[in-house]
Amino acid sequence: MANDAGISLIATSTKIEPPEEYRAKSYLQSYEAYLAKYRRSIDDPAGFWNEVADELAWQSRLSTVIEGHMPDFKFFPGSTINVCENCVDRHAKHPLTRNKVALFFEGENGDRKSVTYQQFYDEVQKFANVLKSFGLQKGDVVSVYMQNLIETYVVLMACLRLGVVYNTVFAGFSPGALRERIVSSNAKMVICANASLRRGKVLNLKATVDEALEGVESVKQVIVYNRLPGVETPMTPGRDLDYDALMAAAAADCPPAVLDANDAGLLIFTSGTSGRPKGIVHAGGGFLLGTYAYTKYQLDLRPEDVYWNTADIGWLTSHIFVLVGGLALGVTTLLYEGALDYPQPGRLYEVVQRYRVNKLFSAPTAYRMMMKHGEEVASRYDLSSLELLVSVGEPFNPEAWHWIRRVVGGGKAVINNTWGQTETGGTPLASLPGATPMKPGSCGVPFLGHALDVTDLDGKPVPDGTPGYLVIRNVFPSLARDVFGDHDRYLSAYFSQVPGAYFTGDSAVRDADGQYWVLGRVDDVINVSGHRISTMEMESSLIQHEAVVEAAVVGQPDEIKGAVPIAFVTLEKGFTPSAELEAALKAQVVRDIGTFARPEQVYFVEAMPKTRSGKIIRRMLREIIKEGTVQGDITGLEDIEVVEQLVENIGHRVES
Known part of the structure; x- marks a missing residue:
């Protein structure tokens, strides 16, 4: 069924056109319109980015648009622009907005609040004055250890207003992970919430901060927002200060700093899917320019939208599509604290219904969670407001894609499955939802101004339908500018x-229609007896079985075959591990792909090791089956106990 490329999933894909009702409201309304604009953007990138820049507020703007080439480049060198001014001031000062x-906020415990653009403007200026009162200035780094709160957005926008470089750390990382990021970035201040909620449990964030800061001399102040007043x-x-008390004493008048478009704006560490995490540096003005374009054209965001991106602020997706991209477009955005299926499985649907959310952005992990809870749960809620469902973070298997569109999207919503990285500061591959046809499992087409290709290691393009290395051949504004404190690592990586x-480090296929299919990391493509097999394809086959909720496949070295596939699966409720079920799953892969793809072994596991953004860390699964333990970085883990359990249950078999 599969050819040498192992790409049967792509060969059988079909196009689904966006509904005319949606197309009529899109910024680009036909595939021909996309192609014409895309070709112009590649032929004249300076002209394209100049057009985007025309829609933003500049402090000063020079004529040069692009200077230099990879890896050393600048966009609008010498021009000055303030991210906060574009995301807050211009909406607060406009009589219609x-x-x-x-921002709407809803907590897992039912707490709700909202802030208008005018109120947000006042709060941001106050906190900017708080930062200034402690001597913080352009280029200084602060670490922010908070969950999805309005106050978190106030803090981050205040940093962007002054040119203070922020580093968000997921509120739930261990003291060691937090400490590593604080020390690596030489942060002068930590801003945190006292606690957060997750599945009904109180996470004491301040206690984590205290442990992380033991012996750290660079941090002079810790500002604490009292999210849960009842928590000790x-x-x-002399070090710790109360957020509310500082805000009460601060003036609501702080002019935005004059900042070069290429000044560092934010620092975010990779999730640790491949070794020691890297501190990725993004230019403030470049990040604004790029994320504004991504958000406008890939989400069709308009002033009337109610938009919910479920990503945590510790994940760059929130910064791209909410904090900067979303607010720059002046939309109403929803922030949610906690688990999306707690205290009951329909929690996400309940929130969509309450706020009449029409554009929802989440991860395939969350969409598969909805599928796991079943159609009956979804049927209890009015989801008719949903027009666009967007995905990023993991391959979005076609089975879940179709289920989500039918059950959650009412059979009419547009689904936009995108691809991007922390380093790209956005999603270079995506649908233009009113213009390009959907293909379940595809990551869409190259974004405007982005020249992508699939090549061999010599940089030569491979034929369509053939897996190769996904590369980007031109510079774009939101591309990372450095690895903090380690430029050589930036160049080599x-x-x-x-x-x-x-x-990119990813393997991909471009099909005959020009759509791209990202198969996973380069080392997630397995060579079995000369056959290149995508782990995505094997995982998609396994997930089709009624017993399987989630699947991950990795390669194990083999003296004869080069490598053999090893599968990890989590089961639906009501199913139990057995030799018969393992045989059935192996048989399904053989039927769907071929005998050469039969998993050597299937491990039934309670949960997968994941980053906070929901990505399965297959590197850890490989280490466990090869070494019996995990050797590399574990700071990006959502739950370290998952890995400890896997090592205990599987690692000892390897060692023996």
């Missing part, structure tokens, strides 16, 4: 593999 809700929160005199291109 000043009293519009900028020890405060260290991204620019040393394929001449003249940014190396």
Whole structure:
């Protein structure tokens, strides 16, 4: 069934056109319109990015648009722009948007609040003055250890207003993970919530901060927002300060700093899917320029939308599509704290119904969670407001894609499955939802101004339908500018593999229609007896079985075959591990792909090791089956106990 490329999933894919009702409201309304705009953007990138820049507010703007080439480049060198001014001030000062809700907040425990653009503007200026009162200035780094709160957005926008470089750390990372990021970035201040909620449990964030800061001398102040007043929160005199008390004493007048478009704006660490995490540096103005374009054209965001991106603020997706991209477009956005299926499985649907959310952005993990809870749960809620469902973070298997569109999207919603990385600061592959046809499992087409290709290691394009290395051949504003404190690592990690291109580290296929299918990391394509097999294809086959909720496949070295596939699966309720079920799953892969793809072994597991953004960390699964333990970085884990359990249950078999 599969050819040498192992791409039967792609060969059998079909096009689904966006509904005319949606197309009529899209910024681009036909495939021909996309192609014409795309070709112009590639032929004249300076002209394209100049058009985007025309829609933003500049402090000063020079004529040069692009200077330099990979890996050293600038966009609008010498021009000045302030991210906060574009995301907050211009909406607060406009009579039609000043009293519009900028952010709704809902907590897992039912707490609700909202803030208008005018109120947001006042709060951001106050906190900017708080930062200034402690001597913080352009280029200084602060670590932010908070969950999805309106106050978190106030903090981050205040940093962007002053040119203070922020580093968000997921509120739930261990003391060691937090400490590593604080020390690596030489942060001068930590801003945290005292606690957060997750599945009904109280996570004491301040206690984690205290442990992380033991012996750390660079941090002079810790500002604590009292999210849960009933939680005991020890405060260290002379270092720890109360957020509300500081805000009460601060003036609501702080002019935005004049910042070069290429000044560092934010620092975010990779999730640790491949070794020691890297501190990725993004330019503030470049990040604004790029994310504004991604958000406008890939989400069709308009002033009337109610938009919910479920990503945690510790994940760059929130910064791309909510904090900067979303607010720059002046939409009303929903922030949610906690688990999406707690305290009951329909929690996500309940929130969609309450706020009449029409554009929902989440991860395939969350969409598969909805599928796991079943159609009956979804049927209890009015989801008719949903027009666009967007996905990023993991391959979106066609079975879940179709279920989500039918059950959650009412058979009419547009689904936009995208691809991007922390380093790209956005999603270079996506649908233009009113213009390009959907293909279940595809990551869409190259975004405007982005020249992508699939190549061999010499940088030569491979034929359509053939797997190769996904590369980007031109610069774009939101591309990472450095690895913090380690420029050599920046060069070697991204620019040393394929001449003249940014190396994504992902394997991909471009089909005959010009759509791209990202198969996973390069080492997630397994060579079995000369056959290149995508782990995505095997995982998709396994998930089709009624017993399987989630699947991950990795390669194990084999003296004869080179490598053999090893599958990890989690089961639906009501199914139990057995030799018969393992045989049935192996048989399904053989039927769907071929005998050469039969998993050597199937491990039934309670949960997968995942990053906070929901990505399965297959590197850890490989380490467990090869070494019996996990050797590399574990700071990006959502739940370290999952790995400990896997090592205990599987690792000892390897060692023996």
